[in-house]
Amino acid sequence: MQIENPMxxxxxxxxxxxxxxxxxxxxxxxxxxxxxxxxxLTIASLKRGVLPWDEEAADVIYSCxxxxxxxxxxxxxxxxxxxxxxxxxxxxEKDLAPAIVYEIxxxxxxxxxxxxxxxxxxxxxQGDVALFVGDEAHYVWPSALEAALTLLGAVGVEPxxxxxxxxxxxxxxxxxxxxxAAALARQTLEELEEAGATRLLLLSAGDYYTFSQLLDxxxxxxxxxxxxxxxxxxxxxEKLDADLLSFAPVEDGMPTAYVDPTHSVRVDxxxxxxxxxxxxxxxxPTRELFWREERAHPCGNLALQFTQPDIxxxxxxxRLDDAxxxxxxxxxxxxxxxxxxxxxxxxxxxxEVQGLYELLAAQLSDDSR
Amino acid sequence: xxxxxxxxxxxxxxxxxxxxxxxxxxxxxKLVYSTDWSWMPQMWLDRGERLATPDYIVHPxxxxxxxxxxxxxxxxxxxxxxxxxxxxxxxxxLPTYGxxxxxxxxxxxIIEIDEKSLTVTAEAGIIGTQLEWALNEKGLTLPHYAASxxxxxxxxxxxxxxTGTISTKYGKAEDMVLSMEVxxxxxxxxxxxxxxxxxxxxxxxxxxxxAEGTFGIITKATxxxxxLPETRLLRALLFDDLSKALxxxxxxxxxRLNPMVIxxxxxxxxxxxVRRILGYELEGAYMVLxxxxxxxxxxxxxxKAREICRELDAQDLGREPGEKWWNHxxxxxxxxxxxxxxxxxxxxxxxxxxxKIENLYWSEKRAVEEEFADWNVSFIGHFSHWxxxxxxxxxxxxxxxPPEDAEAALRLHNxxxxxxxxxxxxxxxxxxxxxGVGLKLARYMRRQYGDAWPFLETLKNAIDPNGIMNPGKVGxxx
Numbered sequence: 056m057q058i059e060n061p062m063x064x065x066x067x068x069x070x071x072x073x074x075x076x077x078x079x080x081x082x083x084x085x086x087x088x089x090x091x092x093x094x095x096l097t098i099a100s101l102k103r104g105v106l107p108w109d110e111e112a113a114d115v116i117y118s119c120x121x122x123x124x125x126x127x128x129x130x131x132x133x134x135x136x137x138x139x140x141x142x143x144x145x146x147x148e149k150d151l152a153p154a155i156v157y158e159i160x161x162x163x164x165x166x167x168x169x170x171x172x173x174x175x176x177x178x179x180x181q182g183d184v185a186l187f188v189g190d191e192a193h194y195v196w197p198s199a200l201e202a203a204l205t206l207l208g209a210v211g212v213e214p215x216x217x218x219x220x221x222x223x224x225x226x227x228x229x230x231x232x233x234x235x236a237a238a239l240a241r242q243t244l245e246e247l248e249e250a251g252a253t254r255l256l257l258l259s260a261g262d263y264y265t266f267s268q269l270l271d272x273x274x275x276x277x278x279x280x281x282x283x284x285x286x287x288x289x290x291x292x293e294k295l296d297a298d299l300l301s302f303a304p305v306e307d308g309m310p311t312a313y314v315d316p317t318h319s320v321r322v323d324x325x326x327x328x329x330x331x332x333x334x335x336x337x338x339x340p341t342r343e344l345f346w347r348e349e350r351a352h353p354c355g356n357l358a359l360q361f362t363q364p365d366i367x368x369x370x371x372x373x374r375l376d377d378a379x380x381x382x383x384x385x386x387x388x389x390x391x392x393x394x395x396x397x398x399x400x401x402x403x404x405x406x407e408v409q410g411l412y413e414l415l416a417a418q419l420s421d422d423s424r
Numbered sequence: 425x426x427x428x429x430x431x432x433x434x435x436x437x438x439x440x441x442x443x444x445x446x447x448x449x450x451x452x453x454k455l456v457y458s459t460d461w462s463w464m465p466q467m468w469l470d471r472g473e474r475l476a477t478p479d480y481i482v483h484p485x486x487x488x489x490x491x492x493x494x495x496x497x498x499x500x501x502x503x504x505x506x507x508x509x510x511x512x513x514x515x516x517x518l519p520t521y522g523x524x525x526x527x528x529x530x531x532x533x534i535i536e537i538d539e540k541s542l543t544v545t546a547e548a549g550i551i552g553t554q555l556e557w558a559l560n561e562k563g564l565t566l567p568h569y570a571a572s573x574x575x576x577x578x579x580x581x582x583x584x585x586x587t588g589t590i591s592t593k594y595g596k597a598e599d600m601v602l603s604m605e606v607x608x609x610x611x612x613x614x615x616x617x618x619x620x621x622x623x624x625x626x627x628x629x630x631x632x633x634x635a636e637g638t639f640g641i642i643t644k645a646t647x648x649x650x651x652l653p654e655t656r657l658l659r660a661l662l663f664d665d666l667s668k669a670l671x672x673x674x675x676x677x678x679x680r681l682n683p684m685v686i687x688x689x690x691x692x693x694x695x696x697x698v699r700r701i702l703g704y705e706l707e708g709a710y711m712v713l714x715x716x717x718x719x720x721x722x723x724x725x726x727x728k729a730r731e732i733c734r735e736l737d738a739q740d741l742g743r744e745p746g747e748k749w750w751n752h753x754x755x756x757x758x759x760x761x762x763x764x765x766x767x768x769x770x771x772x773x774x775x776x777x778x779x780k781i782e783n784l785y786w787s788e789k790r791a792v793e794e795e796f797a798d799w800n801v802s803f804i805g806h807f808s809h810w811x812x813x814x815x816x817x818x819x820x821x822x823x824x825x826p827p828e829d830a831e832a833a834l835r836l837h838n839x840x841x842x843x844x845x846x847x848x849x850x851x852x853x854x855x856x857x858x859x860g861v862g863l864k865l866a867r868y869m870r871r872q873y874g875d876a877w878p879f880l881e882t883l884k885n886a887i888d889p890n891g892i893m894n895p896g897k898v899g900x901x902x
Contacts, residue, residue, distance in 0.1 A: 067759040070459070070466050072511050072575030076553040085483055085529040085549075086448075087510060088456040092575075096456055096469075103472050106455055115452050130758040345558070 057275035061137040062102065068095030068135050074125040079352035080118060080359075083369040089118050091125040091135055098142045113146045117153055117362040120370065121229040122353040123264070123321040137273055143231025152231060155361050160232050167221035167239060169361065170194040175221035178246045185252035186214035186287075187243065187266075189391075191356065192258055193220040196391035196398075202412035203258060203287060209423045210299045214256060217246040225265040228273050229358035237274045247282060254283045256290060258412075259390040260325060261318040261356075268321065288389055289328040291415065295335060302418040304338040309407070312342040312383035314374055314397065315351030316390030329411060333387055336418045342381040344374070356392030371396045375404040387411050431479070434500055438482055438524065441492045446483040446530070453481050457507065457525050461572075462515045462864065463769060464834060470765050471830035476518070478505065478525035485530045487605055487613045487643040494611040494641075497524055497892045504609075504892050506637035508549065508577030513771060514862025516584060516636045520896045528579055531643060534558055543602060545646040548579030564649045567594035567684075571757050579642045584860025585634040589753060592677075592810045593684040593716070594650065596858065598633045605644035606632050609888040613643075631883070636860050637894040639887050653716035656684070657726050658746030661711045661738040666690055667782060668736040669709040670807065670815070674778045675732045677810050681725045685714035687749065688807040690785070696804060701756050702748055711738070712749045768826035768837055770864075772844040774853035777814040781807070784851040785817055791847040792821050796840055799823045809857060816857040819844070861898045869899025 058064075072092050075081060081090035088097065097115050100106040121136045129135075146152045147160075159169045167175045168190035186207070192200045207214060223243065227236035243266075247255060257263045263286045270276040278284065294300045313333050319325060326348040333341055346352040354374055355367035375397060378386045386397055389411035398408045439447050448454075454477035459465035465475050479502070484490050497504045503523030510517055519525050528549035535545040539562060546555055552566075552573035559565055568581055569588040580586070581597040582604070594600070603616045616629035632639055663669035666688075673686045689698055694710040704710070713729055715722040730740060755761060763769040776784050789803045805819035821840050827833045845855055845868050855861070855868045870877045877899070884900045885891075895901040 067764075070461065070764075071759050071762075072461060072509065072572070073754070073758055075509065075575040076551045077574075085527070085532070086453070087507075087527065087529075088453045093456045096459075097452055100455055100469070103470070105469060105472060105474065106452060111450055111452050130752075130755045131761060133759075345561075350557070 056271065058134055058137050058272050061134060061141040061273075062098060064133045064135055064138045065095040065098040065102070067131070067133050068092065068138070069099040070096070073130070074128045077124040077128045077350055079122060079124060079346075079370055079373070080120050080366055082352065083373055084366065088115055094119050094139055095135060098138065101142070108146070108149055108151060110151060113151045113153060116142050116146060117156075118359070118366060120353055120357050120359050120366075122357060123318060124350070124352070127320040127349065134272065140228055140231055140233075140273060144233055145231070147231045153362050156230050156232070159230060159361055160227070160235055163222060163227050163232070163235050163239065167242070168194060169222070169226065171220070173220060175242075176216075176219035178215060178217055178249050180215045181249075181251045182213070182215040183252055184212055184214045184254045184256065185217050185247060185250050186256040187223065187258070187262055188216050188219045189258070189262060190220055190222045191392035191395065195395040196410070199258060199389065199391040199394065199410050199412050202410060202416035205416040205419070206291060206300070206412060209419055210294045215250040215252055217250055217252075218243050223262050223265045224274070225261060225269060226358055228269060230362070233274055237276060240270050240274060240276050244276070244279065247279070253281055254285055256285050256287050258287050259318070259392070260286065260316050260322045261390060261392070264318045264321040286322065286325065288332065288411070289325065292328040292331055295332065301420040301423050302336045302415060303420045304336055305414070305418060306338055308339055309384045310339070310342055310382050311337050311385045311387055312344055312378040312381055314344060314354070314378065314386050314388040314393065315347055316388050316393045317353035317356050319351050320349060329389060332411065332415060336414055342378070342383045344377045344381060346373070346377055354390070354393035355396040356390070360396070367396075368400070371400055375400055375406055378406060379404045385409055387414060434496065434502065435480060437496050438480055438493065441489050441496070442482050442484050446485070448481045449479070454478060457481055457510070457527075458519065460510045460512045460515060460517045462513045462518075462862065464515055464837065464864065465518060466765060467768070467833055468830055471828070471833070473830050476520050476522060478519040479522045481525045481527060483527050483530045487607050490526060490607045490641055490643060491611040491613050493524060493526060494607060494609055494892075498610065498890050501890055502892065503895050505894050506579070506583070506641045508580035508583070509551065509572065509575040511572040511576045511580060512584060512860055512862055514856075514860050514864040516860045516862030516894070516897055518863055520863060523892075526641065528577060528641070528643070535644070537562060537564070539564070542649050542651075543646050544649050545644065546578055547644050548582075548642045549577050552576050552578065552581065559649055560652065563652050565652050566600065566647055566649050568597045568600060571754055578645055578647070582633055582642055582645060583636050584862075585858060587809050587816070587858035589808075590684040590714070590716075592686055593682055596809075598630070600648045601633070602646040602648060604629065604632060604642050604646075606640045606642050608640045609890070609893045634860075634898075636862065636898050638884060638898050638900050639893065655719040655722050656714060656716040656750070657722050658712065658714045658750045659726070659743050660741040660745035660749065661713060661733050662706055662741055663709040663711060663736065663738050665737070666709045669711055669738070670782055672711070672733045672736045672738065673807065673810055673815060676729050677812055679728070680812070681729050683714060683725065683729060683810075684716045685712060686807070686810050687712040690805045692802065693804040693806055696802070697756060701761055702745070702752060704745060712746050714746065714750065763820070763822060766826070768823040768833060769820060770837065770841060770844075771818065771820045771859060772841065772848065773816060773818045773857050773859055774848045774855065775809070775814060775816040775857040776851070776853040780852040781815055781817065784848065784853045785819070787851045788819055788844055788847040791843050792840060795843045796821075796823070799836070800825070801840070817853075863897055866897060866899045
């Protein structure tokens with residue numbers, strides 16, 4: 056159900072410090088203003104006229120990662136990220152948002168993505184199973200999609216590809232562009248209907264969160280009941296458990312850590328599946344990051360990469376440093392955007408980056424191919 | 425605020441110490457750092473009033489940087505206000521006189537975990553829960569389970585002499601600290617002795633515990649830690665008589681049964697807070713009892729405690745309500761379940777010996793409820809930190825419809841506090857047990873300490889001759 060008057064939640068968050076320990080931006084910046092309480096108090100103060108709506112306020116409000124860690128740790132489930140997105144929408148209306156926000160809005164409206172001046176591909180087929188590709192898997196880390204299709208082929212599934220090159224709507228929503236976000240979401244729903252699919256596979260936790268929760272709560276768009284959303288990682292584990300997939304383990308002995316992807320804290324009960332899949336292809340025990348599972352911090356593939364690239368980079372550095380401190384030489388995750396951000400800086404930390412789907416596809420045993 | 429050239433000179437000197445990225449004079453930052461977790465500044469802001477703000481907010485990375493900041497502050501006679509998590513409830517971190525606010529959260533490294541001596545040494549800006557997670561990975565725990573652990577820093581545990589949920593067995597934060605690194609107001613960086621129990625002269629190290637940054641800034645601490653317990657046995661009991669419940673707690677403590685927690689809610693809390701948060705429709709004094717450690721030892725201690733309670737006519741409610749309390753013990757502090765604005769509230773927590781505690785409770789409750797009956801005040805409390813000789817009363821007053829005018833609301837708040845603190849002191853209580861003195865209780869310190877107060881003032885003047893450290897707090901400079 057859509058959250059009405061989301062900014063009202065700041066009345067609960069403005070003096071509450073109970074999720075401070077989980078905020079990744081607070082963790083990398085160490086600044087009180089850049090923490091859930093700081094954002095809550097800033098927005099509440101703007102509403103009361105104690106602070107002016109100006110570029111400084113915009114700078115603060117556009118520093119939140121919109122990662123969901125605060126809400127996932129909140130006993131009373133305060134939707135602070137949604138309140139922050141609503142405050143950003145107000146900044147956009149007042150023409151006070153950072154210039155990049157308007158540029159991305161134009162790109163999303165015209166091209167459906169912020170990466171390339173290229174229109175999303177149209178659906179050309181029909182089928183019961185569809186796979187949402189999105190913009191990150193299409194433009195910034197295409198090998199994840201290729202590997203996913205290989206894995207699906209191994210279990211005899213040939214999905215209809217939808218949303219090829221189009222953002223799922225999260226980016227626009229997070230930047231305070233709800234109309235653009237809604238337009239992108241509707242295009243996905245139209246494609247889904249055109250494909251006639253009843254199951255939609257999603258390559259990342261971020262896609263799953265967006266379609267299962269964000270659309271409804273922030274945009275008032277209900278997901279069609281007849282279409283089941285399936286995150287690809289647990290889907291693959293199901294196939295592995297059913298002996299429909301098997302892998303030849305990697306025997307290189309390289310210490311490996313799994314990086315819970317961006318938005319994973321927003322999806323209940325997903326922590327186990329990627330770890331089980333990874334242990335099916337890596338013979339040596341994997342390392343666990345300090346910031347993992349229910350306290351997993353995001354990589355930099357958030358709206359923040361455009362509005363506060365320095366903070367976004369530090370989120371990625373923190374993931375890599377966490378892995379390095381755990382003695383890992385290789386980090387694995389499945390989220391295409393997360394992989395791209397990790398890859399960009401991994402060399403500095405002496406780490407190799409590997410996509411989970413790619414790893415699985417490469418290690419498919421002969422009888423699974 | 426020093427304006428113009430001098431302000432810029434100070435800023436540039438501070439910038440040279442911490443770097444451009446770690447100093448701010450932005451209005452948005454000043455506003456956020458102008459309030460802590462206490463009612464007064466929050467109410468003030470909510471009514472649309474501006475608070476005193478820091479002139480400079482700095483984020484140093486080391487004791488050496490803080491040392492240089494102290495020297496700059498001394499040369500310009502500017503206040504220095506230490507800031508950890510900002511979770512104080514008495515205004516201890518408020519930049520009342522402006523100056524340099526020193527946020528310690530960049531100093532968050534765990535330096536060493538000694539698994540033989542069971543100690544952890546960490547920088548003081550680390551957030552409590554993050555430190556706890558790191559210890560848990562090694563099967564260890566710092567048994568200071570404060571309600572503020574998610575936001576408070578290690579330095580913030582120590583500076584106001586904090587107490588956590590299981591203090592009844594493990595002690596206050598001050599009982600867990602072995603040694604500290606402190607930056608004095610003159611910029612000297614000192615290390616207290618490696619262990620607290622010795623006879624090598626007076627125990628000066630305790631001067632910094634409870635000083636709330638008025639004697640210097642704690643930058644590092646070595647804390648005693650424990651193994652995570654094999655078991656935690658929780659249960660709840662209900663007494664129809666608060667007096668008998670207090671006696672049960674006293675007997676458990678004086679017989680050294682070693683409970684980790686005895687949380688005794690007064691009947692008014694049982695029908696309000698316990699009902700709202702835990703959902704139990706009960707009347708009477710609700711007691712949560714917990715034992716931990718080796719399973720057989722904990723079970724035996726619990727058995728003896730239950731015998732004491734049975735002899736005092738307690739109804740044993742079983743494990744579920746005790747375990748539910750344990751699992752939801754911090755839910756009490758999440759809005760909108762917590763006490764929150766626009767209500768007026770205050771925690772007038774206190775401590776005294778067993779012979780006085782019941783009379784103190786009733787005296788304070790009667791005084792507040794009678795004096796402010798027109799405001800429909802409610803006075804509730806629980807007894808949560810028990811010692812061999814006495815117990816702490818976590819008393820709170822709540823006025824759901826306070827004056828809308830900020831100044832009128834503040835005056836009423838002060839009057840309720842005066843009434844409560846007078847009742848406390850007249851009945852042998854201390855003005856607080858673990859929330860610190862801060863700004864709110866500063867004016868009661870002279871009365872609390874009587875003839876001993878000038879001695880404390882002499883110490884303060886010797887350590888901080890320019891009075892730069894957290895002025896107006898703990899009664900210094902009032």
